[in-house]
Structures are given as C-alpha cells and as structure tokens.
Amino acid sequence: xxxxxxxxxxxxxxxxxxxxxxxxxxxxxxxxxxxxxxxxxxxxxxxxxxxxxxxxxxxxxxxxxxxxxxxxxxxxxxxxxxxxxxxxxxxxxxxxxxxxxxxxxxxxxxxxxxxxxxxxxxxxxxxxxxxxxxxxxxxxxxxxxxxxxxxxxxxxxxxxxxxxxxxxxxxxxxxxxxxxxxxxxxxxxxxxxxxxxxxxxxxxxxxxxxxxxxxxxxxxxxxxxxxxxxxxxxxxxxxxxxxxxxxxxxxxxxxxxxxxxxxxxxxxxxxxxxxxxxxxxxxxxxxxxxxxxxxxxxxxxxxxxxxxxxxxxxxxxxxxxxxxxxxxxxxxxxxxxxxxxxxxxxxxxxxxxxxxxx
Amino acid sequence: xxxxxxxxxxxxxxxxxxxxxxxxxxxxxxxxxxxxxxxxxxxxxxxxxxxxxxxxxxxxxxxxxxxxxxxx
Ligand code: SF4
Numbered sequence: 001x002x003x004x005x006x007x008x009x010x011x012x013x014x015x016x017x018x019x020x021x022x023x024x025x026x027x028x029x030x031x032x033x034x035x036x037x038x039x040x041x042x043x044x045x046x047x048x049x050x051x052x053x054x055x056x057x058x059x060x061x062x063x064x065x066x067x068x069x070x071x072x073x074x075x076x077x078x079x080x081x082x083x084x085x086x087x088x089x090x091x092x093x094x095x096x097x098x099x100x101x102x103x104x105x106x107x108x109x110x111x112x113x114x115x116x117x118x119x120x121x122x123x124x125x126x127x128x129x130x131x132x133x134x135x136x137x138x139x140x141x142x143x144x145x146x147x148x149x150x151x152x153x154x155x156x157x158x159x160x161x162x163x164x165x166x167x168x169x170x171x172x173x174x175x176x177x178x179x180x181x182x183x184x185x186x187x188x189x190x191x192x193x194x195x196x197x198x199x200x201x202x203x204x205x206x207x208x209x210x211x212x213x214x215x216x217x218x219x220x221x222x223x224x225x226x227x228x229x230x231x232x233x234x235x236x237x238x239x240x241x242x243x244x245x246x247x248x249x250x251x252x253x254x255x256x257x258x259x260x261x262x263x264x265x266x267x268x269x270x271x272x273x274x275x276x277x278x279x280x281x282x283x284x285x286x287x288x289x290x291x292x293x294x295x296x297x298x299x300x301x302x303x304x305x306x307x308x309x310x311x312x313x314x315x316x317x318x319x320x321x322x323x324x325x326x327x328x329x330x331x332x333x334x335x336x337x338x339x340x341x342x343x344x345x346x347x348x349x350x351x352x353x354x355x356x357x358x
Numbered sequence: 359x360x361x362x363x364x365x366x367x368x369x370x371x372x373x374x375x376x377x378x379x380x381x382x383x384x385x386x387x388x389x390x391x392x393x394x395x396x397x398x399x400x401x402x403x404x405x406x407x408x409x410x411x412x413x414x415x416x417x418x419x420x421x422x423x424x425x426x427x428x429x430x
Pocket of ligand 1: 310311312313314316323326327328329330333334338339340341342343344350
C-alpha cells in the first residue's frame with residue numbers, strides 16, 4: 001500500500017538498527033525516550049522495536065492513549081446514562097470495555113443500547129432515526145479527534161437536532177508533556193511526538209515547552225528515524241523540535257481544525273487517569289453550545305473516583321513503571337479480563353506489552 | 359485512537375468524497391480539508407479526511423535517509 005510499504009522495507013530497517021547501536025555507543029550512557037502516543041506504543045510493540053534496540057536505550061510509554069487517561073468517573077456517568085430508559089449511547093469501540101473503579105463497564109448493555117460507531121457522523125443519523133430517544137455520543141479523544149467531534153457538534157447545531165448531546169472527555173497533549181519533562185525523578189531525554197495530533201496543532205505548539213522532541217509517523221521506518229534523530233540531539237546536546245513526518249505535519253498545523261476547536265470548546269483544567277487534575281490540559285463545550293453538553297443537559301453532578309483496586313495504570317502512563325512491573329499484569333489482568341484501562345485499549349501500554357512483549 | 363490511514367480520493371461531491379483503499383470504497387467527509395482533489399491521498403480518521411499527504415515531502419525524506427544509509 002502506498003505510504004505504508006515504503007516505510008516497512010526490511011533492509012532499510014536493519015540499517016537503522018545498526019545506526020542506532022552505533023550512536024548509542026557514542027553516547028555511552030543510558031537514554032530514556034518516551035513515545036507519547038498510544039498508536040506509537042502499539043506499533044513499536046508490533047514491529048518488535050524494543051527487543052532490537054540496545055538495552056541502554058529505554059522506550060517509555062506515555063499518556064497518549066485517550067481511553068487510558070479518561071477518568072474512572074466518566075465511565076460511571078456513561079453507565080448511569082445508559083441505565084435510563086430513553087437513551088442510546090454511541091461510542092468508539094474501545095470505550096465499552098473500560099472499567100470504572102467498581103470494575104463495571106458499558107459492555108454489560110445490549111448492542112442497541114450502547115452502539116459502537118466508526119465515526120461520530122453515524123451518531124447524527126442514529127439521532128435522526130430515533131426522535132423519541134436521547135442519543136448521547138461519548139466524545140473522548142486528543143487533538144486528532146477533537147476537531148472531528150467539534151465538527152459533528154456544529155452539524156447538530158445547524159440541523160437543530162433536539163435529541164442529541166455529547167459526554168466529552170477531551171484532552172490536549174502539550175500540557176502533560178511539560179509536566180513529564182520536568183519530573184526530576186524520571187528524567188526523560190526526549191519525546192517521540194504524536195504524528196496525527198501534530199497534523200492539527202502543528203510543530204509550533206511544542207516550541208514553548210522547551211522539550212527535546214521529534215514528530216514522526218507510525219510505520220517502523222518512521223519510528224526508527226524519529227528515535228535516531230532524538231539520539232543525534234542527545235549526542236550533540238541539542239534541545240529542539242524536529243519533523244520527521246513532513247508528508248503530513250506542517251509548522252502551523254491545520255487552521256480550519258484549530259478554528260473549529262476554538263469555536264466549540266474552551267480550555268479547562270481536566271482530570272487525567274493517573275495524573276490527577278492538570279491545569280489547562282483539556283477542552284470543554286462552550287456555553288453557546290451547552291444544550292449539546294450531556295453534563296449540563298442531564299444535570300450530572302461531577303464527582304471523583306479512584307482507580308480499580310491494585311491497578312498501577314497511573315504509574316504506567318507516566319513511565320514510572322513498565323507494565324510488567326504491575327503485580328496484576330498477565331495474571332489477574334489480561335486483555336480478556338482487564339482491570340485497568342491500560343489493558344483495555346489496543347493502544348494501552350499494558351495491552352501492547354501483553355500482546356507483543358511478553 | 360489517533361489512528362489514521364492513507365486513502366486515495368476518487369470522487370468529490372462538495373464535502374462528501376469517496377476514497378478507495380485496497381479496492382474497497384469508503385465515504386470520506388472532506389469538510390476539514392476542502393482543497394482536496396481527485397487522485398490525492400489523504401489521511402482518514404473517524405470518517406473525516408484530516409490531511410492531504412504531501413507526496414513530494416514523502417519522497418524527499420526517504421531519499422535523504424536512503425543516501426545516508428547507503429554509506430553504511
Ligand atoms: S496490568 Fe492491568 S492492573 Fe496492572 S497497571 Fe496495567 S491495566 Fe492496571
């Protein structure tokens with residue numbers, strides 16, 4: 001497939017491993033890099049990259065799996081809404097398996113009650129076809145998905161849909177990066193930055209953070225190029241943001257999508273699983289559109305819930321432990337019977353380790 | 359969840375386009391990148407095209423790396 005096969009050439013891939021070995025020898029000390037995005041975590045696992053790089057080069061998985069960082073109470077709100085008689089919940093697939101702190105999940109509901117959609121556009125059709133039901137879309141995501149969710153909300157607004165709303169948990173990437181980069185107990189030498197988030201926010205969004213980072217794509221060669229570029233910066237003592245994904249990412253990002261985000265949402269402090277409440281780290285629906293905000297429409301009182309008992313997802317998400325170091329990993333907690341969200345999503349670090357790195 | 363796949367645009371009708379990936383046709387909403395043209399590849403995410411893939415940039419970066427790796 002075009003734009004995929006070229007980045008999977010085994011000969012080139014092998015050469016990159018040689019380059020990485022060489023530069024790690026030159027650096028001569030352990031290096032910790034963090035892949036921020038869950039899709040990177042999954043593809044690093046799939047390509048077996050961790051097992052082929054030197055031991056001294058540690059790749060930590062970061063907080064970039066939207067399902068994983070969605071707080072436990074969000075799942076509880078969704079479950080309560082699903083229990084109401086006149087509701088239909090629509091959601092991306094991964095969310096239905098995510099447990100709250102009581103280990104309940106949306107998957108207990110019948111398929112016509114909690115409907116998995118591939119695009120939030122389908123939600124609008126479901127709302128139109130079911131005028132006597134309240135249709136609630138679970139809008140979870142980072143900057144890649146937020147403009148899509150915003151666009152669908154605007155479409156509902158224009159069509160004056162009366163039975164549609166969104167329960168959102170929307171997070172933005174730059175803020176937690178700043179916090180992670182300042183953690184003295186877990187010094188991270190550089191970040192493999194999320195390619196698809198960066199399409200929207202552009203390279204410019206990372207500049208004020210003062211971090212070492214390379215934006216890259218998701219095929220094995222993309223990831224290896226990104227790692228190598230970061231190692232070059234480490235070796236030369238440079239701190240800058242570089243772009244290894246110019247086929248998709250620009251400096252300014254996508255202005256149309258940035259404008260949709262600004263029109264529909266406003267910046268807010270939000271709760272991240274494992275990272276608690278981070279200032280200005282997410283988006284909520286603006287007052288102008290509040291009739292489409294499920295929290296307002298159903299008058300839901302905000303609460304805070306802890307993690308499922310024994311789950312170390314929080315520490316996994318900030319790279320303090322690796323999934324194998326969680327005592328429940330692979331024993332009580334498996335993809336078929338997940339205890340924490342990091343084992344649920346295919347992009348969660350625990351699930352990626354279970355599948356590819358046992 | 360930020361997964362996006364390359365897909366070739368074969369038909370555009372205002373904001374609704376048709377894309378083709380390995381012989382399979384799919385509906386693509388192009389309202390977020392209205393400048394898209396037939397024949398271009400886009401990245402498809404949750405039903406929406408979120409970017410036109412820049413073929414020149416793709417070629418250029420690969421050739422830079424290939425040159426460098428040749429010297430190994
Ligand atoms: S293995 Fe399971 S219980 Fe342990 S941190 Fe991961 S998701 Fe939580």
